[in-house]
Amino acid sequence: xxxxxxxxxxxxxxxxxxxxxxxxxxxxxxxxxxxxxxxxxxxxxxxxxxxxxxxxxxxxxxxxxxxxxxxxxxxxxxxxxxxxxxxxxxxxxxxxxxxxxxxxxxxxxxxxxxxxxxxxxxxxxxxxxxxxxxxxxxxxxxxxxxxxxxxxxxxxxxxxxxxxxxxxxxxxxxxxxxxxxxxxxxxxxxxxxxxxxxxxxxxxxxxxxxxxxxxxxxxxxxxxxxxxxxxxxxxxxxxxxxxxxxxxxxxxxxxxxxxxxxxxxxxxxxxxxxxxxxxxxxxxxxxxxxx
Amino acid sequence: xxxxxxxxxxxxxxxxxxxxxxxxxxxxxxxxxxxxxxxxxxxxxxxxxxxxxxxxxxxxxxxxxxxxxxxxxxxxxxxxxxxxxxxxxxxxxxxxxxxxxxxxxxxxxxxxxxxxxxxxxxxxxxxxxxxxxxxxxxxxxxxxxxxxxxxxxxxxxxxxxxxxxxxxxxxxxxxxxxxxxxxxxxxxxxxxxxxxxxxxxxxxxxxxxxxxxxxxxxxxxxxxxxxxxxxxxxxxxxxxxxxxxxxxxxxxxxxxxxxxxxxxxxxxxxxxxxxxxxxxxxxxxxxxxxxxxxxxxxxxxxxxxxxxxxxxxxxxxxxxxxxxxxxxxxxxxxxxxxxxxxxxxxxxxxxxxxxxxxxxxxxxxxxxxxxxxxxxxxxxxxxxxxxxxxxxxxxx
Numbered sequence: 001x002x003x004x005x006x007x008x009x010x011x012x013x014x015x016x017x018x019x020x021x022x023x024x025x026x027x028x029x030x031x032x033x034x035x036x037x038x039x040x041x042x043x044x045x046x047x048x049x050x051x052x053x054x055x056x057x058x059x060x061x062x063x064x065x066x067x068x069x070x071x072x073x074x075x076x077x078x079x080x081x082x083x084x085x086x087x088x089x090x091x092x093x094x095x096x097x098x099x100x101x102x103x104x105x106x107x108x109x110x111x112x113x114x115x116x117x118x119x120x121x122x123x124x125x126x127x128x129x130x131x132x133x134x135x136x137x138x139x140x141x142x143x144x145x146x147x148x149x150x151x152x153x154x155x156x157x158x159x160x161x162x163x164x165x166x167x168x169x170x171x172x173x174x175x176x177x178x179x180x181x182x183x184x185x186x187x188x189x190x191x192x193x194x195x196x197x198x199x200x201x202x203x204x205x206x207x208x209x210x211x212x213x214x215x216x217x218x219x220x221x222x223x224x225x226x227x228x229x230x231x232x233x234x235x236x237x238x239x240x241x242x243x244x245x246x247x248x249x250x251x252x253x254x255x256x257x258x259x260x261x262x263x264x265x266x267x268x269x270x271x272x273x274x275x276x277x278x279x280x281x282x283x284x285x286x287x288x289x290x291x
Numbered sequence: 292x293x294x295x296x297x298x299x300x301x302x303x304x305x306x307x308x309x310x311x312x313x314x315x316x317x318x319x320x321x322x323x324x325x326x327x328x329x330x331x332x333x334x335x336x337x338x339x340x341x342x343x344x345x346x347x348x349x350x351x352x353x354x355x356x357x358x359x360x361x362x363x364x365x366x367x368x369x370x371x372x373x374x375x376x377x378x379x380x381x382x383x384x385x386x387x388x389x390x391x392x393x394x395x396x397x398x399x400x401x402x403x404x405x406x407x408x409x410x411x412x413x414x415x416x417x418x419x420x421x422x423x424x425x426x427x428x429x430x431x432x433x434x435x436x437x438x439x440x441x442x443x444x445x446x447x448x449x450x451x452x453x454x455x456x457x458x459x460x461x462x463x464x465x466x467x468x469x470x471x472x473x474x475x476x477x478x479x480x481x482x483x484x485x486x487x488x489x490x491x492x493x494x495x496x497x498x499x500x501x502x503x504x505x506x507x508x509x510x511x512x513x514x515x516x517x518x519x520x521x522x523x524x525x526x527x528x529x530x531x532x533x534x535x536x537x538x539x540x541x542x543x544x545x546x547x548x549x550x551x552x553x554x555x556x557x558x559x560x561x562x563x564x565x566x567x568x569x570x571x572x573x574x575x576x577x578x579x580x581x582x583x584x585x586x587x588x589x590x591x592x593x594x595x596x597x598x599x600x601x602x603x604x605x606x607x608x609x610x611x612x613x614x615x616x617x618x619x620x621x622x623x624x625x626x627x628x629x630x631x632x633x634x635x636x637x638x639x640x641x642x643x644x645x646x647x648x649x650x651x652x653x654x655x656x657x658x659x660x661x662x663x664x665x666x667x668x669x670x671x672x673x674x675x676x677x678x679x680x681x682x683x684x685x686x687x
Contacts, residue, residue, distance in 0.1 A: 073503065098471050098501035099397060103430050106402055122616055137616035137650040145614055145649070145669075157561025159584065162649070163613035166669050183560065186402050212564060216400045239564035242571060253342070253416050254396035254407055254474050258425070282572070283565055283674040 001177070001201055002065070002089060003030070003130040009063035009087070010035045011054070011078045012070035013045045017093075021069065021123075021134050022046050028142060030130040034061035036078075054081045065089045067123070067132050075119065076101040083112040091132050092118035092182070099186045106188055116188025117179065122158030124179040127165075135180060136162055149174015151290055152198050152232075154191055155210035156181055156217070164208055164237075164286065173290050176204040185214065191221040199230060206233035208286050209277075213240040216262040222271035229276065233289055236272050237280045241265045292497045293340035297380055298512040299475075299493035305508075306466035308459065308477070310490040313380035322363030325381040326356040334491075335362045338378040339371040342494060347371060352384060385489065389452070390479035392423075393460055393490075395434075395467040397474075403427045406434055406464055408456065410446040422446060434464030455488045456480065470508060471501030527579070527602060534594040541587030541618065543595045551576030553643070553684045554599040554608040556592075556627065558583030562613035562673060569677035570609075575684060578605045586618045592626025593633065600634045600641070607643040609680035614669055615649035623647050624655035628662055639663035643683040646676040 008025075012018050013035025022032055023046045032048050034057040041052035051057040054066075066082040068075060068090065075097045082090055090109065097119040109116045117124060123133015127146040135158070136142030145166035151173055155161040158180040165178045179194065181187055189197075191209055198204045211218040218238070225234070244264045262268075269279045280286045294302060300310040314329065315338070316322035326333060337349035344350050349371060351362040359381060369376045392409030410422045424442035428434045439457030448456065459480060467475045477490040497505060497515075509515060524532065525548045535544025542558075553575050557563040563582045570577050579599055583592070600608055610627055612618065624645070631638050638659075645659060648669035656666045667676055 072500070096500040098498055098504075099473075100430060100468060100471055100498075100501065103397075103402060103404065107429055107431055134616055141614070141616070141649045141652075155561070157559065157613075159559035159613040159616065160561035160565070162616055163562060163673065166614040166648070167672055170670060185399050186397065210561060212561060220400055237565075239561060239568055241568045243564070253392075253478065254394035254476050258396055258398050258405055258407070283569065284672050 003126050006065045007031050007033045007061060007063045009057055009066045011066055011068045013037055013050055014040050015069055018069035019045050022048060024139050025131055027139055028131050033063055054085045058085045067091045069093045072096045076105050079105045080108055083108050083114050088114050090114055090116045091123060093121060093133050095120045102186050118182040118187060120184045121180040121182040126177050127175050145169060147174040150176055150205040152176050152204045152207045153178040154181060154194055156183060156212050157210060160210045164210060171287060190217045192224045206290055209236040211236060211238045211268055213243040213265050214263050218268035219262045219271045222275040225275040234277045235286050235288060236277050237283055237286045238265045238269055292499060292515040294495040295338045295340055296492060297338060299495035301512055302495060303466055303493055307462045308490060311382040311385060313382045315378055315380055316363055317378050319360045319364035322379055322381055323356045323360035326359035332384040333381050334384050336380045337366045337369060337371060337376040338380055339374050339376055341372055385481055387481035387483050389482045391456055392478045393463055393480050394476040395464050398427055401427050404430055406460055408442045408460060430468055434461055436461045451486045452482055459488050471498045471505055473498050530598055534591055537591055538588050541585040543583050543587040543591040545582040547580040549577050549579055551578045552604050552606045554578045554605045555581060556583060556596060556608055556610045557581060558612045565673050566611050566677050569674050570681055573678045573681040575681035578602050584618055589622055589626040592623055593629035596627050596630025597633045607641055607684045609643045610645045611676050612647045615647055619651040620647040620649060621651040621654035621658060624658045643680045644676050646671055
């Protein structure tokens with residue numbers, strides 16, 4: 001499982017957000033072994049050595065995971081550098097990455113066999129083991145919100161990743177992993193890819209999914225589950241039902257043709273139910289069948 | 292950003308695509324003068340950033356300058372989805388052999404750009420699958436004319452049409468990638484008697500997050516239309532945008548006004564959707580939707596609080612966020628109280644619930660207690676907090 005024994009590289013480590021993240025993640029037990037910021041090689045951030053290039057950082061550290069926290073304009077470049085040097089798991093925290101760059105990044109990631117989470121994610125956490133990204137915020141809040149257990153949380157919203165985990169923790173249900181998959185229309189690993197990974201994870205028995213209007217990640221998962229039923233108990237909560245009722249102002253046909261009617265919360269809920277997923281009408285009902 | 296039809300045509304013409312040339316008029320008299328210059332049968336179209344203009348009566352065919360004047364005066368009096376028409380285009384009414392549909396957009400499931408080619412233009416959504424070809428392509432390679440020819444043969448296109456439309460698709464896909472487009476669509480593409488392919492209408496939307504590298508290209512097109520608002524923003528929404536722009540730190544905006552009596556200061560994005568749904572399920576009438584997150588400054592929160600409370604008919608304000616990661620609960624609390632003070636409202640009577648668990652929660656709790664407000668913690672779920680907000684707002 002990710003973070004069991006991974007060594008972590010942070011690209012953009014000297015940035016304000018990244019350096020705060022490194023401090024918290026180290027204190028939580030994450031094995032951050034190197035950082036990269038071009039032009040700042042030789043410095044240290046909370047004791048982590050900084051290099052000018054991924055190449056040098058890899059030679060010194062043998063990292064397997066990279067967290068990217070660089071400005072949007074530099075994300076594609078940073079990711080390509082990571083893929084070129086054998087990084088196998090990459091988390092892109094940066095927001096507002098143009099989707100052309102995300103797409104180009106994912107094409108190369110597939111070729112390199114690298115799993116990408118994000119862009120636009122707060123990160124992921126394996127309670128009690130390690131965390132990547134700013135998920136949970138201050139450490140006291142992280143410790144209060146997440147607790148080790150057997151339910152995986154997959155969420156399209158960073159804030160809701162913590163909210164759902166905290167809600168479960170409060171009711172005595174721990175998490176095996178919690179992942180913010182990223183809020184953009186196009187992201188790397190989504191529900192389907194992650195469920196496939198969790199299928200083989202002996203530490204996970206159930207999954208709680210948080211979905212939103214737009215895109216087709218929920219429908220895609222429903223189609224996957226119909227083809228390949230899962231051993232996991234899957235509960236979903238979908239927000240933004242009111243968005244369905246607001247008359248969309250259409251612009252052209254292309255999106256409608258491609259999405260083929262997907263995207264509405266009502267449609268997503270129906271597709272998931274048909275695939276055997278429990279869809280909670282009220283947020284509090286996500287506990288259904290979990291223990 | 293959505294481009295108006297004439298802007299979209301101008302942008303795509305820079306990539307070698309041919310279009311009918313629109314003359315623009317913002318008064319009936321100018322439309323009449325344009326028609327005199329054109330001197331042949333013409334099409335008048337309202338320049339608004341929406342599709343389905345034909346069905347809404349925003350496209351008119353005219354033969355004479357007088358007809359153009361009359362049609363323009365009707366179009367210029369129109370409201371289209373709440374947007375007032377301020378400009379019409381006048382262009383030659385073309386005679387053609389056939390219409391095609393050409394589009395490029397993103398397939399979010401495949402995570403790739405996808406090219407679409409349709410035999411028969413206009414109502415492409417209604418056409419059976421065999422008259423629409425789609426082809427996903429790699430943005431590193433781009434779209435080749437060969438891919439276009441394969442799509443064409445699938446539709447049964449032959450000869451000069453096949454060759455011409457394949458080149459057309461290649462240029463459109465190139466424009467799509469170069470301009471950071473979300474959607475590009477030429478509909479219809481008309482094949483004229485002499486075999487030329489000419490776009491009669493075009494729709495283009497450019498990704499907001501890529502505007503930093505598209506500024507030169509876009510500046511040449513004149514004023515652009517914001518994508519997010521289907522209708523023009525209300526005064527409240529405009530003011531909220533201004534407040535959010537005071538400072539780049541955090542979001543305290545994305546306000547959508549509704550016709551209710553309970554002001555909502557909610558966040559982040561996912562929790563805002565969740566809380567809004569829950570408020571309505573429990574019979575509450577939200578005065579607004581909004582998103583707060585990313586640790587906004589006290590000043591932004593105060594200004595937004597005051598603004599939301601200024602809406603006539605609003606009784607109380609509910610402050611509800613998910614367990615916060617980066618946003619500081621104490622900064623939120625200070626901001627809200629500052630906003631109440633500026634509104635001359637008493638905290639304990641105006642805040643229906645305050646629920647921001649997470650980072651700096653204890654500091655927030657202590658601060659609010661001094662003003663007689665009891666903060667709720669994480670043991671109260673988003674759903675329960677929404678229900679309490681509705682109950683405490685009271686009925687009018």
